[in-house]
Amino acid sequence: MSKNQALLARRQAAIPAGAASAYSIFVNRALGSEVWDEDGKHYVDFAAGIAVMNVGHQHPKVTEAVSRQLSRYAHVAYPVQAYEPYIEVCERLNKAAPIEDATSVLFSTGAEATENAVKIARIATGRPGIVAFTGSFHGRTNLALSLTGKVAPLRTNYAHFQPGIFHVPFPVPAHGMSEEDSLKALDYLFKSSISPDQVAAIIIEPIQGEGGYYQAPPAFVRRLREICDQNGILLIADEIQSGFARTGRFFAIEHCGVEPDLIPVGKAIGGGLPLAGVVGRRAVMDKAQPGSLGGTYAGNPLSCAAALAVFDLIEEEGLLERSHTVGGKLKAALERIAARNDLVPMGAIRGVGAMIAFEIFKERGGNVPDPDATKAVANRAREEGLLVLPCGYWGNTIRIAPALTIDDKTLEEGVARLTRALQHDTGSN
Structure with missing residues (x-):
């Protein structure tokens, strides 16, 4: 049994279901825009503790x-x-x-x-x-x-x-x-x-x-x-x-x-x-x-x-300007992803600064929300080593809120992992 599995069993025994976590992983350490779980798996963090870690995990200052x-x-x-x-x-x-x-x-x-x-x-x-x-x-x-x-x-x-x-x-x-x-x-x-x-x-x-x-x-x-x-x-x-x-x-x-x-x-x-x-x-x-x-x-x-x-x-660290830069890179990447025909139908890309989101739909070119596909994409992102959070009134939005201190290399790696998560058929196409 892995450490994550053992901790999951302990959590289920000790904590009520109402106090849920989005993912059944347990953090060992976090640094900047990266997280490692108890089994040593590496994640790019596009959740930032629900937009809390704007200056990144464990900033020395x-x-x-x-x-x-x-x-x-x-x-x-x-x-x-x-x-x-x-x-x-x-x-x-x-x-x-x-x-x-x-x-x-x-x-x-x-x-x-x-x-x-x-x-x-x-x-x-x-x-x-x-x-x-x-x-x-x-x-x-x-x-x-x-x-x-x-x-x-x-x-x-x-x-x-x-x-x-x-x-x-x-x-x-x-x-x-x-x-x-x-x-x-x-x-x-x-x-x-x-x-x-x-x-x-x-x-x-x-x-x-x-x-x-x-x-x-x-x-x-x-x-x-x-x-x-x-x-x-x-x-x-x-x-x-x-x-x-x-x-x-x-x-x-x-x-x-x-x-x-x-x-x-x-x-x-x-x-x-x-x-x-x-x-x-x-x-x-x-x-x-x-x-x-x-x-x-x-x-x-x-x-x-x-x-x-x-x-x-x-x-x-000029984080007001960095927020615009990070958000611009993310939106440009998402626009490129949305133009592809081999991915889950997505669009409605939006955001101000580094508060970015997109929606997942039932069919390409439509706007009928697909919350089931959204959950599947978020779970597949976790498997690929990326942390994102679904949200939205219709449950079909993926929000992206990385640390404003994220470096370009880590940002690009996160986008690559997200792209792979969107490539997988969720049964909604």
Whole structure:
């Protein structure tokens, strides 16, 4: 029995099925954009811990920063006593955010960040309503799950509903939902379900993560900003997956030329350690009473040290520009692959920066989603030594989010392995 097989048996005995992993492999070590499992098999990592490892696995500056902090103290609890790394992370967030007069608060997970953004919005406005979008993902905790606009598997067989939360369709023209349709649905919502003067916030991912890497059209986001301003509604830009240079800007909302009121952040901020936060306008953030925001581990010193290294690396290694370069190479390669007739039918190639996706269809030239073929391709990629993640409202999207520090040779090897995975007949042609 291999080490992977032995660990799989132990996992099945010790851990419930709900805590699943996409692949039955167990990591031994990871470095840069490469991973080795317990059996010694090598993988090119195009998942990056779900867009967390933007600066790559085990970046020396991150590990050095964490080690240095560990030699001083690992935990004291910010709600009890403050410390400089927490303050410095907030200072860096405030400077990076496209929000005038910003302040920040730190948490441990993305779900905490989105829930607290909603909490702040409700406190600041005195209103209960929140508008989110279909296809969205905002977390697995109860309120965050109600915000999430996708059922399977997250909300299957679970009465998740929280009061005051409404969904409107996210605009995806390729699947029959235009910007105009989405705005019309929002107008209908305001006329039929909740008055806009009872809505605290509209929350949107500038680029949907689990929803399929669909970008919210900039003009659409600008119109949302106008609607919010006209009705005293706050605009929340969920940047947990799209932030920290992933799209070639520090935050994806910058592509829209819009200033949101609140930005939940997470994932890549901690360089692999758990850290999240909310950045927002001071006038909004200061409505929360002292002691109402935070948590025992929120803004842990080790995570803050890692985050400060991440901030430095984005600047020092030119990762905003590198994101564009990596994304350009990936999209060009995918266009070449899509033009071939000997591969699984694919297309709808899209992406901003290094947040790239494509879809797999039932037939060449069509647009009927094929989720079964998508799963098969992802599994075959794993067999070829490549880690990618399926996603999407229809389950037929493959997302590619490598480390922004990936070198060209490793990137090309990953593309080669993906091409081989797409060559295999999944029974959907």
